[in-house]
Amino acid sequence: MGTALLVARNDLRRRLRDRSAVVTALVAPVLLATIVGVAFGETGGSGGAAPLVRVAVADHGDSPATRALVNAVTRWAQPGPGIAIVRSPSVQQARSDRQEGRVSAVVEVQRDFLTAPVIQFPNVSADRDSPIGQSIAFALAQGLTEAAATARSAAGSASGTPGAVAAITGPPPIGLVDAAGGTARSLVGYFGPAVAMVFLFFGIGLGARSVLAERQEGTMARLQAAPVPFSRVLAGKLLAMVALSLTSVLVVWATTTWLLGATWGDPTGVAILTLAVVVAMGAIALLVTVMARTEAQADAATAGIGFALALLGGNFFPPGSLPPFMERLSLLTPNGWGLQGYGALAIDGKGLDAVWTPVLALLAITAAFGSVAVFRFRRLVMT
């Protein structure tokens, strides 16, 4: 372990000295987090700016109780800056607004919403290219459904009357105040790691290519000539790469959490999952690098495979928006498993239990790709 730490320390010192560590682990992640925050309207200081996402809520206007409920829910929902929830005067108006692009999503409450034998989930329609609008609309629809259930429970058979709605116009019964804003913050908590993983792959690739560069420059031969097992030297190199990569993700986490108020979910789960993601991505990046004949070839391969993994794994898409076969395909990628874990923590609000399956899958990917990479690397150096 002493040798690995010595080599890792040396690599980190060099990366700090040429400032690439500062860029990789600090500057770029903070920029990345800021961009994600701006993209999702979570900059926190844009009070007067036009909202980036508008969601309309409408009912058919034939039930005073339903109207009161929708008014109340719309009033409670307080999303963060950049998001507006609009109370439409009619369903027709809401649909027209969506068709003409004035709103991104519409929540339509059914005519018999409060009187039907079983509460119907409101209709949601949203633009495909507005994942946030879609998610906020679903959160509102869920809030309305739960509010209706509360009203029914409080008023019994009289749930269809305006009086019943009074039962839910007091303190919010379902924490709906935070429903839409919380969803947006969870989305930042989801897209933060999603984008960080793409960046991570390129960052690790950069580290892996420095190993090839050392081979060409001759320092690898000197390290190899030392009276220590070469596996420890290689472990040190990998340790430095993992440390920098882990730091970069943790900086994105810290920035989105503390500066943007995002929620990545259970911290222990996030930490374990992130470590597993980093080593799995590292194993693939190392394999890509050592399979290449030149650094230029490694660069091209890393870029191509990085984007392919990002697309296949669903890093650029909102949670749950991939077609079923793509969802299955995404599980062939480490980032796909990572996203599943981050989604469970950030969007679904699940705990540590939700990360074990992704972590095991990621460890399997690490073992498969990592062992081939290390074998190939040793072969490359020693034969």
Place this chain on the structure above:
Amino acid sequence: MAEPVLLCRGLTKSFGERLAVDGVGFTISEGECYGLLGPNGAGKTTTISMICGLLDRDAGEVEVAGQAVTVTATAVRAEIGFVPQEIALYPDLTAHENLWLFGRLYGLAKPALETRIGDVLELVGLADRARDRISTYSGGMKRRANLAAGLLHDPKLLVLDEPTVGVDPQSRNSLLETVAALAREGRAVLYTTHYMEEAERLCDRVGIIDAGRLVAEGTRRELVGQVGELDRLQISATGDVVALADQCRNLPTVQEATIVDGAVHLLATGGRQLLRSVIEAADRAGADVASVELVEPDLETVFLHLTGKALRD
């Protein structure tokens, strides 16, 4: 005879279809400097990579200080000081930082490491630049720092792979002097080069390698003797030059004596030993010798004879 510090036998290595090293074997004793001389691509670097345990071999064996060398044997590497052809140092670190890292990898610890770093930097004349980054060094200084890193752990066998490539004459001279001093101290030195003058100046014995095969080895004189090349003497004299040529022709080791542009040209074996006889022959012939130029066959001649091509082909 003392046990050799390096013993290698039958070293063989192929890269795909190409046979890079074919059954190379030699020994180096304590205090001996052995030169592996050959053109670029002859197999020198592949040979020393196998000797240092950096490269897996297809066949053959290597022992350093009585211990077998393989790619997985680690302890024996402490006996070897490897100086690669490239400047195998981190340019963004200082000489001290580089040496500290490699010293720690060789198991040296404070305060012995600090002392040793000071000693080797002093030896190569870089003590005053210890805290400067390698990237700020001249080419010659980088080469000397490269050598210092190979010496840090006081190895029994020092392996230098073309250490003077791209170095100015002054730095080359300094490096050669340092290596010669290290051999005199009792270290075994394996020195690869394609510069014939370096091998002649520095090495006690030379192995000539071409196309992966060790085609001949021995001292310079033995190698010249093996190929049977003759020394050439050019005698400038006044007086009876024809009589001088006749007298010289009768000397026992002279094979040919001719007159070219008023000077006597001799082809003979043992040219140095012949000098006194030439002066005596001039006395007998009534000629006054103004100068004698002796041209002995060099390793370049030997290489040409053995391989049919020049060293720098």
